[in-house]
Amino acid sequence: CRSVIFLCFLISLLPEQQLAMQTAVSSETSRITSNSITSIKHSKHLIVSAFIDHRINKAIRVISIIRRDSLQPFYCIYCNDDNNCQTAEAEVQIHVDHFGFPFGASDVLCHGAHTQSATRVAISTSAKISEIHNEDFLPIKNEKTHESFMFNFTVCISSLFDSYNNVLQFAQTVEIYKLLGVQHIVIYNTSCGPDLEKLLQHYKREGILEIVPWPIDHFLNPSKGWDFMYHGGEIQYYGQLVTLNECIYRNMYQSKYVLLNDIDEIIMPYKHANLQLLMEELQQQHKDMGVFFIESHFFPKTQFEESGRFSRPEWRNIPGVNIMEHIYREPDRKDLDNPRKMIINPRTVVQTSVHYVPQKYGDVFFVPFDVCRIVHVRSPRQGTLTKDQLVVDKRVWDFASELISNIDKTLQASGLMEITD
Ligand SMILES: *[C@@H]1O[C@H](CO)[C@@H](O)[C@H](O)[C@H]1NC(C)=O
Numbered sequence: 001c002r003s004v005i006f007l008c009f010l011i012s013l014l015p016e017q018q019l020a021m022q023t024a025v026s027s028e029t030s031r032i033t034s035n036s037i038t039s040i041k042h043s044k045h046l047i048v049s050a051f052i053d054h055r056i057n058k059a060i061r062v063i064s065i066i067r068r069d070s071l072q073p074f075y076c077i078y079c080n081d082d083n084n085c086q087t088a089e090a091e092v093q094i095h096v097d098h099f100g101f102p103f104g105a106s107d108v109l110c111h112g113a114h115t116q117s118a119t120r121v122a123i124s125t126s127a128k129i130s131e132i133h134n135e136d137f138l139p140i141k142n143e144k145t146h147e148s149f150m151f152n153f154t155v156c157i158s159s160l161f162d163s164y165n166n167v168l169q170f171a172q173t174v175e176i177y178k179l180l181g182v183q184h185i186v187i188y189n190t191s192c193g194p195d196l197e198k199l200l201q202h203y204k205r206e207g208i209l210e211i212v213p214w215p216i217d218h219f220l221n222p223s224k225g226w227d228f229m230y231h232g233g234e235i236q237y238y239g240q241l242v243t244l245n246e247c248i249y250r251n252m253y254q255s256k257y258v259l260l261n262d263i264d265e266i267i268m269p270y271k272h273a274n275l276q277l278l279m280e281e282l283q284q285q286h287k288d289m290g291v292f293f294i295e296s297h298f299f300p301k302t303q304f305e306e307s308g309r310f311s312r313p314e315w316r317n318i319p320g321v322n323i324m325e326h327i328y329r330e331p332d333r334k335d336l337d338n339p340r341k342m343i344i345n346p347r348t349v350v351q352t353s354v355h356y357v358p359q360k361y362g363d364v365f366f367v368p369f370d371v372c373r374i375v376h377v378r379s380p381r382q383g384t385l386t387k388d389q390l391v392v393d394k395r396v397w398d399f400a401s402e403l404i405s406n407i408d409k410t411l412q413a414s415g416l417m418e419i420t421d
């Protein structure tokens with residue numbers, strides 16, 4: 001192959017001058033991967049996806065997972081559709097929240113000429129462009145900005161793992177979100193239980209759910225928690241921060257707003273019928289704000305509503321928590337903030353964490369608890385409280401009639417409930 005010989009000649013001539021070098025490469029020498037996670041050759045580090053960042057001079061941002069104690073120089077090799085490739089030394093930004101784990105969510109940034117016309121990029125530990133045929137290239141997304149979006153509301157759910165099989169709560173959550181105006185849900189799937197698998201397949205067929213394969217356990221020993229000292233492992237919570245950031249860039253020009261919450265949380269407007277009306281009002285009042293914090297409130301799954309009206313026999317064999325039976329909310333604790341999740345305008349966010357946004361352009365707004373809060377049905381945090389010390393909160397019931405029939409249809413279409421009538 002002539003181009004390779006030509007390259008070797010160039011490199012032997014100019015050993016120190018490869019930075020920002022431009023060259024033509026035959027197309028068959030570079031592979032474009034469709035995998036969600038890719039190793040950087042000859043290193044422990046991983047790369048995930050690449051995006052043009054229009055806000056920083058159209059640099060290429062590669063969402064990455066960097067081993068913090070083995071930081072080394074990286075080089076970007078980026079090419080356009082005519083196979084013109086450039087190399088540039090990469091800038092590495094490790095996110096501040098790594099919770100002590102050896103691997104941390106990171107951005108590898110490629111600055112240089114013509115990044116905006118690049119369509120693929122590889123991250124290499126070597127500046128030698130002669131190595132190009134050994135590299136795995138990532139396709140570069142977000143090549144164009146958009147002013148109008150395919151979706152108004154997208155929910156990003158990070159890392160689904162183990163044999164999580166909480167079908168009823170997930171179906172209820174998705175069906176409530178649909179009634180609230182969510183049109184798109186992205187979930188990062190490492191693994192799940194057999195019944196949830198059927199439900200996910202159904203929602204994927206229906207089109208509301210985008211499932212991103214997330215085989216992080218093939219690359220690292222992921223932690224089941226967020227605290228390295230306590231949970232061990234190589235990366236926090238199956239790479240939760242990596243997936244949240246990936247999801248923001250994935251939806252930057254697809255969705256007007258992105259909701260960042262866990263699989264068992266619902267960001268619930270209490271004064272508006274849906275998310276559209278909520279955000280119209282909030283954004284009207286707070287024009288420059290791009291991050292809206294929502295307080296999470298615990299509804300213990302150990303306390304059941306007395307009448308039993310939603311304890312439906314049809315759902316008896318469906319695994320998981322029936323959130324409609326749990327309407328008792330834990331009160332605020334003295335001197336302790338409730339955890340927060342977020343609704344964001346993704347175009348204002350640079351880097352996110354789970355409960356706050358460390359790098360952004362706009363301002364943040366703390367949405368009052370009575371306007372919007374998170375319904376989080378789970379094991380109790382204040383487990384000693386009795387029913388009369390909890391607060392009755394029946395917001396979920398407002399959706400009951402439509403919700404129940406939608407859930408039944410969904411469970412039937414998923415093959416999880418018999419079709420009767
Ligand atoms: C998104 O919201 C706008 C109003 O802001 C509305 O006109 C449009 O129909 C909505 N798009 C979708 C896909 O629902």
Ligand SMILES: *[C@@H]1O[C@H](CO)[C@@H](O)[C@H](O)[C@H]1NC(C)=O
Pocket residue numbers: 189190191192197200201211
């Ligand atoms: C989730 O990932 C597991 C493990 O790769 C796979 O077996 C399963 O089919 C995936 N589920 C969906 C709905 O994509």
